Amino acid sequence: MKASIPIIPNVPAAVRTTCPYCGVGCGVKATPRSAVDVAIAGDEAHPSNFGRLCVKGSALGETVGLEGRLLSPKLRDRTTGALSDVSWDDAIGTVASGFARIIDEHGPDAVALYVSGQLLTEDYYVANKLMKGYIGSANIDTNSRLCMSSSVAGHKRAFGEDLVPMNYEDLELADLIVLVGSNTAWCHPILFQRIIKMKEARPDVKIVVIDPRYTATCEMADLHLPLKPGSDVRLFNGLLAFLAEHGATDAAFIDAHTNGYDAALAAAMPADIAQLARDCKLDAHDLMTFYRLFARTERVVTVYSQGVNQSSAGTDKVNSIINCHLATGRIGKPGMGPFSFTGQPNAMGGREVGGLANTLAAHLELDDALHREIVQTFWHSPRIAQRAGLKAVDLFDAIEAGRVKAVWIMGTNPVVSLPDGDRVKRALAKCELVVSSDIIEKTDTNAFADVLLPALGWGEKDGTVTNSERRISRQRAFIPAPGHARADWHIICDVARRMNFDGFEFEGPHQIFDEHARLSAYRNDASDGVPRAFHIGGLTALDRERYDALEPVQWPLRAKDETGAARLFDTQRFSHADGRARFIATPPRAPVNAPDAEYPLVLNTGRVRDQWHTMTRTGRSEKLAGHISESFIDMHPQDALACGVREGELARITSRWGSMIARVQHGGGMPRGSVFVPIHWNDQVASDARAGAVVNPVVDPVSGEPEFKHTPVAVEKFHVMWHGFSFSRDVPALDTVTHWTRVHGARFVRYELAGRNRFDAAHGDHREWARAFFAIDDPHADWIEYEDKSAGIYRAAHVVNDRIEHCIFISERPDLPARAWLASLFSKDYLDDEDRVSLLLGQPVGKGEDTGPTVCSCFGVGRNTICNAIRDKNLKTAADVTACVKAGGNCGSCVPELKKLIVETEMARLSTV
Known part of the structure; x- marks a missing residue:
């Protein structure tokens, strides 16, 4: 049943489709040249992105090949x-x-x-x-x-139905944007770019980021509140109380369109700013600045994402945010409201058809007999x-x-x-x-x-x-x-x-879509059914041709002559039977598992910029592998010192549920007591880097969403005798190393390595081990090598017909040579003398250049290239860098890093003056 690569039949020059990654839902134009060669561009006509794509979307063409595909049952x-x-x-x-x-x-x-x-x-x-x-x-x-799912539960409690009232245009109409638990710059880059452009056009607009970490998103914020992990409810309860105390609520809206305000306010407790600041580990002045901004600004959009949802109190966090918008009547109008950014391309579509265990299709409920009868x-x-x-x-x-x-x-x-x-x-x-x-x-x-x-x-x-x-x-x-x-x-x-x-x-x-649309309209009224906002009756009876031609459209869409609704609740009627929204009392409660002497640190997990979920797609792209190539444990330097680990070394992070191994880094954004690990690496691409093995299984009692942001852990050094990396055109003998991570390359596979075996007279030398690692048994093989036994350094390359086949670099220290220039050697059909010398020296010579680790994946621009340009040409802004070396000129998700490099380069220059 072995299948060959299919031949592309007659197809349009470009097919308009939608990106398969995050919930932004960007339009993509795909031009297939073969089944494994597709040109990708943004769809200028799609209202979600207007032609822009993030680096993951731009690299989609690199991910459509058949390598590793399941092709038969x-x-x-x-x-x-x-x-x-x-x-x-x-x-x-x-x-x-x-x-x-x-x-x-x-x-x-x-x-x-x-x-x-x-x-x-x-x-x-x-x-x-x-x-x-x-x-x-x-x-x-x-x-x-x-x-x-915490957003689903919070919406249903507050609005009577799982409804997102906002649209992306509201981000550009707001005068205050609050980003809560959302590293928008990395996780929703196209929306982040829309916010940045709005901020450039309207500098008076304020942006507040609420996140325990200092992330790339914080680079563009007017105010960053690094709150204590798990204290979101306390923060927004405090805001609700502050709004009430300072007369910033909309009493007429509350009276006419809501229920439950008094109970919610009672649960919020008085807004003692000094105590609130201590509870949330925030500066009292910064907290007061945020509260005053929210109170004085009518057009407020509060964006929240996984940092809010992925919690044992996630639903209460969602409702504590919604409570503040209901109290001020800031919902259902342009430029204001609570806005849940979803993580997957069709998380919303799954909600519409009842894809959760506690819901029915068409926004109907399992626990209601009438709803069950309708379906x-x-x-x-x-x-x-x-x-x-x-x-x-x-x-x-x-x-x-x-x-x-x-x-x-x-x-x-x-x-x-x-x-x-x-x-x-x-x-x-x-x-x-x-x-x-x-x-x-x-x-x-x-x-x-x-x-x-x-x-x-x-x-x-x-x-x-x-x-x-x-x-x-x-x-x-x-x-x-x-x-x-x-x-x-x-x-x-x-x-x-x-x-x-x-x-x-x-x-x-x-x-199937037609049946789905008809069910959304079926008995969607008060006479013999259940009125609900989800209604796409205007999209029924689409034949194959009209379905294929369907343009992007927002629901509800009740009749065929409608164009869709940009916002919900503009009539101030909600989906509860009485038409009123509900305030939900959210008394703060501590996370279920608290740190202790055995597990003194709090683990937070999340995404990195250029990878997606478990990397089965993004892991195929060489472009996306260059930014962050292996898993890491980001922690504060003082916590690392207390745990006996150093930056660049491997460490084991352990909880009561499991452990993983990754490399320690000090990204500069971690508060004391917290560590961060990305979610993407798995047993197919690393020997022991599954973050899920460590995360505790506690869930929110309402939504059932797991607590990915608060697991007590310990960190300890993972002892190895050496560190290294290899490039090869085939898979080496990985069972001979203690720790490894695979990094995808176009013409090679790269592994980051570490081992506990010794290299000495009693245990075998470097050459013997390296040749066995690559399964090279030819005694006459063209083997280039360098060894410094006193420093524990070894470098070797295997050349066949003047073309590099394998290379390996080993050191007792983790600070190994740069990788980017080595990757370029595998694209050559012939190694010249200069290349061979470079392999022995461990760095490029002559016309070669070490561009450094990738910063801008869209254009493949490395850190060294950017820093050299900043220094040599006295560049002052991210726009200057883009004009000079192109970095940041496509999706813009690296712009926060460019800004950081500008500051670091200037500081380095001043330190030498």
């Missing part, structure tokens, strides 16, 4: 562990019969689906329909539970789930306990992304039937799958997504399906039909 022999190719008929039969048998023996709650914000809305819809309306269980949850009647389904299913963390607890005996995982990697990741491994190892639909064959999760089903990836699949501002956009296919891969909706429908369920006879995603 596979079954695993449980005795031997071996995978074998099978037909789709056999694979579908195995899944359908396995689920049917377990349901017959143990009931519908013994099976589950775990899906993803990477699915398209049409995929999500049929998965939810199958599980809740035909199997009859609500055991379908999503990895979106991990990033935005079951519309579906003509044999049954309907009667109660909420298991949320993500509880689901894998139930799998480990044996209560759930079959799970179908779609488009996600829970062994890496869920907290207490080793527990997830144990659960999947015990599960009777594990099915995985994926585009990549080898992932941490797929290692436990009994059935692997090849799904279509971005560029191959067809459907819709909904972004953070409720804008529905088309994701269009522009590459033929590779191998035997199928669309997720197709696979789900095949299994449903094999289980003898009617209602899944769709011929294409346009028919």
Whole structure:
């Protein structure tokens, strides 16, 4: 069943589609030249980005190849562990019969689906329909539970429905933007650029960043509040009390359009600024400055993201923010309101179709009998789930306990992304039937799958997504399906039909979208149904041609002649039955797990600029690998000193749930007592760098969202005898090293290495080990080497026909030579004498140049190039740097780093004067 690269048929010059990364929902123009060669540009006509793309979006063309792809269905022999190719008929039969048998023996709650914000809305819809309306269980949850379910819960408590009232234009209309728990510069770069441009045009606009870390986003802030981790509710409760005490509330709005104000205010407690500042570990003057800004500014947008949601008090944090907007009546009008930035491209679409275990499709609720009756009647389904299913963390607890005996995982990697990741491994190892639909064959999760089903990836699949501002956009296919891969909706429908369920006879995603749209309009009124804001009845009856031509549009869209709603609540009517919004009392409470003598530090996790989730896509791009190439532990220098670790060295970070290893850095943004680790690295790209193995499994009691921002940990030195790195055109013998991280290159694979083995007469020398590492057994091989035994330094390269094949650099110290110039040697067909000398010296000579680590990934501009230009040409602004070396001239996500380098270079110059 080996599949060749498909040939591109006649296609348009450029296909308009949507980026598969964050919730901004940027429009992309993809021009396929072959199935593995696609030109990428921003779509100037898309209202989310107007042609701009971040570096991840710009690099999408590097990620569409077939390396590592799952191209045929596979079954695993449980005795031997071996995978074998099978037909789709056999694979579908195995899944359908396995689920049917377990349901017959143990009931519908013994099976589950775990899906993803990477699915398209049409995929999500049929998965939810199958599980809740035909199997009859609500055991379908999503990895979106991990990033935005606290916002869902907070919206529903306050507004009566999961509604984001804002749009991106409001960021440009605001006079005050408050960014809470959102490193917007790195996680939502295009929206960050819109804010920057607005700030340049209107310098009086104020920007406040509330975040325990000093992130890249803080570089453009007028005020940074580095609050104590977990004290968000206390901060916004204090704001609510301050607004009340200083007459800054809108009494008429509160009286006419809300309930619960007195209870919320009572829970907020008096606004004693000095005590509040101590509770939040903030400067009292800065806290008062923020409160006064909020009180005096009418047009306020409060943006919040994972730093708010990913908490055991996440829902209360969301509601404490919304409370302040309700108290001032700053909602439903241009340039004001609470704004949740979602993390995934279709987290919102999944919410619309009931992709969470505690919701039904079309914004209806599982715990309401009328809502259940509406959905079951519309579906003509044999049954309907009667109660909420298991949320993500509880689901894998139930799998480990044996209560759930079959799970179908779609488009996600829970062994890496869920907290207490080793527990997830144990659960999947015990599960009777594990099915995985994926585009990549080898992932941490797929290692436990009994059935692997090849799904279509971005560029191959067809459907819709909904972004953070409720804008529905088309994701269009522009590459033929590779191998035997199928669309997720197709696979789900095949299994449903094999289980003898009617209602899944769709011929294409346009028919699924039509049913979804019709359900949104079905009994969406007060006469015999449930009125709700989510309504896309104006998009019903789209045939294939009109569906394919669908332009980006915001909901609600009730009639075919409407153009969509830019904002909600402009009529000041909310989705609760009485039309009023609800204040929610949010008494502050401490995080569930507090630091102690054994685990004295607090772990915070998050994303880095150029990577995405578990790196199965972004990890394929050489461009994206250059900015941050391995995992790290960012900590304050004094905490590092107390833990006995140094910058650049490896350290082990340990919690009660697990451990990981990464390199220590002092990024300058960490407060005392906190450490930060990125989420992306996994067992496929590093030997021991899964942050999820360390994170505690505590969840918010309302939303079920895990606490990714507050895990007590300890940090200790990870002892090794040497550090190193290798470049090679094939995979070396990694079992001979203690620690490794893989870094993708276009013509090579690079590994960052560390080992505990000694190099001396008793243990074998460098040359013997290095040649075995690369499996070079030819005694006459062209082997260039340099060794300084007293310093523990060794450098070697293997050359074949004057072309470099392998090289390795080893030192007893972690400060190794730069990597960028070495990568360039692998693009050469011939090494000249100067190149050979450079390899021996460990640095470029002559015309070669060490550009330094990548700062601007869009244009591949390194730190040394930028600093040299700043120094030599006396550059003063980021715009000057862009004009000189191009850095920062595309997506702009490196602009905060450019500003920082300007300051550092100037300080270095002054220190030498």
